[in-house]
Amino acid sequence: MTHAKLFIALCFSFCISSISSANDEWTPASYDRRKAIPNDSSAPAKLSPLNELPPLTSNEGVIRRVRLPEGVKAVAITFDMCELDTVTTGCDMEVLSFLRENRIPATLFMGGKWMRTHASRVKQIMKEGALFEIANHNWSHGNCALLSEEGLKAQILWTQAEYELLREESGANDIPNVPELFRLPYGRNNERxxxxxxxxxxxxxQWDVAAEAGDNSKPSRAKRNAKTVAAMTKPGSILLFHANLVPKGTANLLREVVKILEGDGYMFVKVSELLAMGEAETVRDGYFSRPGDNYALDKRFGIDGTGRRKPFTGK
Ligand SMILES: [Zn+2]
Structure with a gap:
């Protein structure tokens, strides 16, 4: 083999191995599974963020979808990644690698405690830059209708602080300093x-399409369910999925939903982009599909949605 040929062969094999190792990083690993990482219910290393957002000038309420100009076919695909104080959940790398490979922008509503459990995955997502938008989903899934004012503030600020910590460690400086969007755990809130x-x-x-109704662990079922999800979707819709391996078969469903919506001429944008394209449609009280359909969840996850027996106060 001539020097030139050897050089080309070496370059080629180097390229191939670097491409495959980059992809390997996005394949599911054993530590991504539910409960694979031991639970840690302690407070974060930093309790409040350096970057404080200015208060909003209007208390607009709960955004469920966006009214878009005539003919604009955009939707936002969103994922909740959350866990209680009492348990750890997983990180759905099948979902994330599908989004990344297909360059589908998405908004990821992360619990602060979940971020700490999956710190290396969160930093990996942060380094991906603008494709993913990270948003706040409370520290340990506290129910905003049940938490005290100090408990609610701690749930939100601990999450902002954890994001800052991981952002700094990741070296990603092309993503926002702190999240600016928030999702209510259980869709629950009150005026306070x-x-x-x-x-x-x-x-x-919140969302106007709760996508994961039904079992999607079998591809044939996911295909059927995806048709129902697509039929509920309209221009300006916000779709709710999970990427914490709690609902089963999310990746199966997502692939089918994306296929149908792309075929229908939809484009996918992050929630912040969708908001900038039109006018937010709001309600005062969050819910899944019908007003009041989430009230029963108040009693199912400990005293305040965190799984704890004693109220979360941030102390
Ligand atoms: Zn959640």
């Missing part, structure tokens, strides 16, 4: 919670 959240400068984003 809306005031506190607006005071901390975050906009409340």
């Amino acid at each position: 919670a809306l005031k506190v959240i607006a005071g901390l400068g975050l906009r409340v984003i």
Whole structure:
């Protein structure tokens, strides 16, 4: 083999191995599974963020979708990545690698405690830059209708602080300093919670399409369910999925939903982009599909949604 040929062969094999190792980083690993990482219910290393957002000028309420100009076909795909104080959940790398490979922008609503559990994955996502938008989903899934004012503030600010910590460690400086969007765990709130959240400068984003109804662990079922999800989707919709391996078969469903919506001429944008394209449609009280359909969840996850027996106060 001539020197030139050897050089080309070496370059080629180096390129191939670097491409495959980059992709390997996005394949599911054993530590991504539910409960693979031991639970840690301690407070974060930093309790409040350096970057404080200015309070919102209006308390607009709970955003469920966006009214877009005639003919604009855009939707936002969103994922909740959350866990309680009492348990760890997983990180769905099948979902994340699908989004990354297909360059589908998405908004990821992360719990602060979940971020700490999956710190290396969060930093990896942060280094991906503008493709993913990270938003706040409370520290340990505290129910905003049940938390005290100080408990709610701590749930939000601990999450902002954890994001800052991981952002700094990741070296990603092309992503926002702190999240500016917030999602209510269980979709639950009251007027006091809306005031506190607006005071901390975050906009409340829910959804008009709860995508994961039904079992999607079998591809044939996911295909059927995807048709129902696509039929509920309209221009300006915000779709709710999870990427914490709690609902089963999310990746199966997502692939099918994306296929149908792309075929229907939809484009995918992050929630912040969708908000900039039109006018937010809001309600005062969050819910899944019908007003009041989430009230029963108040009693199912400990005293305040965090799984704890004693109220979370941030102390
Ligand atoms: Zn959640």
